[in-house]
Amino acid sequence: MWAIRRTSSIALRSRTFSAVTFRASYTEHKILSSGHVDETQIPEPCCRTRILNGYFSYPHFQPTLNHHYSSLAGTKSSGEEDDNLVDGFSELEDPTADEVQEKNVEDESDNVIVSEPELSEDEDNEINVPEKTRKPKRAFSVLFKAIMDSPAGPAQKALDKWLEKGETISRSDVSVAMLELRNRRMFNKALQMLEWLESRKQLEYTEKDYSSRVDLIAKTRGLNAAEMYIEKIPELFKTEMVYRTLLANCVQSVNATKAEKVFNKMKELKFPITAFACNQLLLIYMKTNRKKIPEVLLLMENENVKPTPLTYRVLIDIKGQSNDINGMEQIVETMKAEDMEPDIKIQGVLARNYIFAGLKEKAKVILQEIEGNDLKDKRWACSVLLPLYAALGSVADVIRVWDVCKSNPQFDECMQAIDAYGKLNKVEEAEAVFDQAPVKFKRSSKLYAKMLKVYANNKMLSKGKNLVKQMAESGCQIGPLTWDSLVKLHIEGGEIEKADSILRRVSEQNRIKPFFETYLLIMDQYAKKGDIHNAEKMFHRMRQDGYVSRMKQYHCLLRAYINAKTPAYGFRERLKADNIFPNKALAEQLDQVDAFKRTAVSDLLD
Numbered sequence: 001m002w003a004i005r006r007t008s009s010i011a012l013r014s015r016t017f018s019a020v021t022f023r024a025s026y027t028e029h030k031i032l033s034s035g036h037v038d039e040t041q042i043p044e045p046c047c048r049t050r051i052l053n054g055y056f057s058y059p060h061f062q063p064t065l066n067h068h069y070s071s072l073a074g075t076k077s078s079g080e081e082d083d084n085l086v087d088g089f090s091e092l093e094d095p096t097a098d099e100v101q102e103k104n105v106e107d108e109s110d111n112v113i114v115s116e117p118e119l120s121e122d123e124d125n126e127i128n129v130p131e132k133t134r135k136p137k138r139a140f141s142v143l144f145k146a147i148m149d150s151p152a153g154p155a156q157k158a159l160d161k162w163l164e165k166g167e168t169i170s171r172s173d174v175s176v177a178m179l180e181l182r183n184r185r186m187f188n189k190a191l192q193m194l195e196w197l198e199s200r201k202q203l204e205y206t207e208k209d210y211s212s213r214v215d216l217i218a219k220t221r222g223l224n225a226a227e228m229y230i231e232k233i234p235e236l237f238k239t240e241m242v243y244r245t246l247l248a249n250c251v252q253s254v255n256a257t258k259a260e261k262v263f264n265k266m267k268e269l270k271f272p273i274t275a276f277a278c279n280q281l282l283l284i285y286m287k288t289n290r291k292k293i294p295e296v297l298l299l300m301e302n303e304n305v306k307p308t309p310l311t312y313r314v315l316i317d318i319k320g321q322s323n324d325i326n327g328m329e330q331i332v333e334t335m336k337a338e339d340m341e342p343d344i345k346i347q348g349v350l351a352r353n354y355i356f357a358g359l360k361e362k363a364k365v366i367l368q369e370i371e372g373n374d375l376k377d378k379r380w381a382c383s384v385l386l387p388l389y390a391a392l393g394s395v396a397d398v399i400r401v402w403d404v405c406k407s408n409p410q411f412d413e414c415m416q417a418i419d420a421y422g423k424l425n426k427v428e429e430a431e432a433v434f435d436q437a438p439v440k441f442k443r444s445s446k447l448y449a450k451m452l453k454v455y456a457n458n459k460m461l462s463k464g465k466n467l468v469k470q471m472a473e474s475g476c477q478i479g480p481l482t483w484d485s486l487v488k489l490h491i492e493g494g495e496i497e498k499a500d501s502i503l504r505r506v507s508e509q510n511r512i513k514p515f516f517e518t519y520l521l522i523m524d525q526y527a528k529k530g531d532i533h534n535a536e537k538m539f540h541r542m543r544q545d546g547y548v549s550r551m552k553q554y555h556c557l558l559r560a561y562i563n564a565k566t567p568a569y570g571f572r573e574r575l576k577a578d579n580i581f582p583n584k585a586l587a588e589q590l591d592q593v594d595a596f597k598r599t600a601v602s603d604l605l606d
Contacts, residue, residue, distance in 0.1 A: 141173050141176035141177040141180060142162075142167065142173060143159075143162075143169060143173045143174060143176075143177040143193070144176065144177035144180045144181065146158050146159060146161075146162035146167075147159065147177065147181070147189055147193065154192055155189045155192035155193050155196060156192055156195070156196045156199075159193065159196050159200075160196075160200075163200070163202075169197070169202050169203070171203070174193075174197065174203060177193065178190055178193070178194075178212065181193070184477075185479065185512070187216050187219045187220050187512075188216075188220050190212075190216050191213065191216035191217065191220055194209065194212065194213050194216065195213075205237070206237075207237055207239050207241055207242070208241070210233050210237045210239075210242055211239075211241045211242050211245045212245075213229065214226050214229060214230060214242055214245045214246055214249075215245050215248075215249060217229050218245075218246065218249035218253075219249065222546055223246070223249060223250060223253060223255060223258055226246055226249065227246065230242060230243075230246065238269075240266065240271040240272070240274075243262060243265060243266045243269070243271065244266070244274075244276055244277060244280070246262050247259060247262045247263060247266070247277060247280050248280055250262055250280075250284070251280045251283050251284045253546070253547075253548070254284065254287055254288065254516075254547075254548060254550060255284075255548050256284050256285070256288045256289065256579070257548075257579055259280065259281070259284045263277060263280075263281060273299070273303045273305060274305065275300075275305050275306060275307070275308045275311065278296055278299065278300050278305055278311070279308060279310050279311055279314070281296045282296055282310075282311060282314045282315075283314065286314055286317075286318060287550075288550065288551075289581070290318060293315075293318065307335075307338070309340065309343055309345075309346065312331060312332075312334075312335045312340070312342075312346065313345060313346050313349055315331050316328050316331045316332065316346060316349055316350065316353075317349050317353065319331060319353075320349065320350070320352070320353025320354075320356075320357070321353065323357055325353070325354070325357055325359065328350070328353060332346075332350070344370060344381060344384055345384075347366050347369060347370050348370070348384050348388060350366050351363045351366040351367055351370070351388050352388060352391065354366065355388070355391045355392055356391075360392060363388070363392060364392075367385060367388055367389070367392075370384060370385060371385060375401065375404050376404055379404065379405070382401050382402075382404060382405050382413050382416075383410070383412040383413050383415075383416045385397075385401050386398060386401055386402065386413070386416035386417055386419075386420040387416055387419060387420055387423075389401060389420065390419070390420035390421075390423045390424055391423070393424070395424050395426065398417070398420045398421065398424065399429075402417045402420075402433070405417070406433075406436060409433075409436065409437065409438070411441050411444070411447075414433055414434075414436075414437045414441060414447065415446065415447065415450050417430075417433045418430045418433050418434055418447075418450045418451055418454060419450055419453070419454070421433065421454070422450075422453065422454030422457055422458070423457075425458065427454060427455075427458055427460070430451065430454045431451070434447065434451045442474060442476075443474075443475075443476065444476070445471065445476040445477055445478055445479060445481065445482050446481055448467060448468075448470075448471045448474075448476060448482065448485075449481040449482045449484070449485040450485075451467060452464055452467055452468070452482070452485035452486065452488075452489055453485045453488065455467065455489060456485060456488040456489040456491075456492045457488075457492065459492045459493065461489060461490070461492070461493030461495075464486075464489040464493075465489075468486065479510075479512060480512060480513070480514050480515050480518070481515075483502065483503065483506045483514050483515075483518060484514065484515050484517065484518040484521075486499075486502055487499045487502055487503055487514075487518050487521055487522065488521055490502065491521055491522070491525055496522065496525045496526075499521075499522055499525075500522050500534070500538075503518060503519065503522060504541075507541065507545055513545045513546060513547075514545070516542070516547050516550075519538055519541065519542045519545075519547070520552065520553070520556060522538055523535055523538040523539065523542075523553070523556050523557070524556050524559075526538060526560060527556050527557065527559040527560040527563065528559070528563065529560075529563070530560060530561075530562075530563035530564035530565070530566075531560060531564075532560045532561060532564050532566060535556070535557055535560035536557065536560075539553060539557050548578070549578040549580065550580070551580055551582075551583065551586060554571075554574075554575060554580065554586060555585065555586060555589065558571070558586070558589040558590065558592075558593060559589070561593045562589060562592050562593060566593070567593055567594070568590075568593040568594075571590060571593065572590065
């Protein structure tokens, strides 16, 4: 079952895997990108998992593992535990595949399919559910209503008044209120509610309550605060769920160091090594250090952890982003050999990577598979097809898919149609979709943000400003997604200082921080101008707001020095302090700004 010829492109570097602290001996290797490996010189190692074999070749790879895991009988590996997280927190490992992203050739480690889902801010959660899988309307929560009736003040005061009226609290009411608050990303209110329930002894905490509180603390007060809270949890409730909740938040914060620390702690506590935990490592290394991914796969093999669809989806996308189409297709074959058929998310990833590789005919085959014989019978596929047809540049197909939806559109369909028309520079068509959207959807700032993005991309500053006024008049709650669109709108209108001012104000006035990409948009503008002072200020502000330094930030910052034709002192030390190892592109930038670089001319002058 495990043996299959390996036909892909990545081998391992001789080093120790810090994330799981096991020792492995590897011979020297070279990272390959073409997918071609000479396998005639050294025999292949025997007996490796299908997923390993499909992911990379072993022409120089003979690992001998000597790690210290205890017996893990009964380890869950099928992924079923992933559905048992806290209410509203079970999709942490689920990447969004519907947003077609442009490739970043310069720094592929930051171009990933996996990201925190776009902020919903305030829309009804049910509008995102495909028609066929729509659930019955959720129960009404009087507890949630009590909190929302006093939105400006602390939740504790509103709940105290509510309790004084003689109201009682049930577990089901707490669950519904928590779900409603999470759906609106009102994490601070949700945390206040949990703290109030404990302080007033209205709720006997369970494992899920502690996990939920860890999650909310991480989201509102940071990872350090969440770690400190775990220390206060009774030993009985310091369970795997609590730690994997923290692990998932480390991954969402793109903090590889803390993610590795939490993973090691889980191992020390002898928690089973699950597919969920391994998938979290894959997600973080996909963003920060892809050379460690084969080591995670080795860990999964040696602990007999069965890959999940997410495992395959990450590996498929990495291959596609590296333009290793043969390797990507091999992963798909490996998946099928394990009796797992690609789902619509994986098909979307395949189609997207075919499109960016210029293989449009192959992409069309995948899109036809997604669409089926009659799109009306597969209405739920429309929101996946719209961005992919836009990436293909097919206006006719976008129109055809939207025609299926527009008589009774769902929220996601409106969002994707606006985005698709925007990418095709069909602004009037995007506006028509926005105008057609049902009134209940226009309570959502997310819909406005999507339209703002279209105006920004098409440099329509005046229309964008008018839309913002309309948004304010509608009473929409404005959050990070809207801030991102506003910043981009002013940047595209040439108002960089105004964009910076907007970002600074929202960062100072709100507990929810802006997106990483929003900061980077402004920082990139300063870099293009060679404005080192403001680029460094933005770099510092990102750190202040809790974003750990990533390679993409350093790429951007170094461009400022290069464009200013100014040497950069101490950059290698800064990278080392942030545990960042330069890739080829970053190394080339460092050479350009190296104040002490020896050249033929400098040698002559000396």
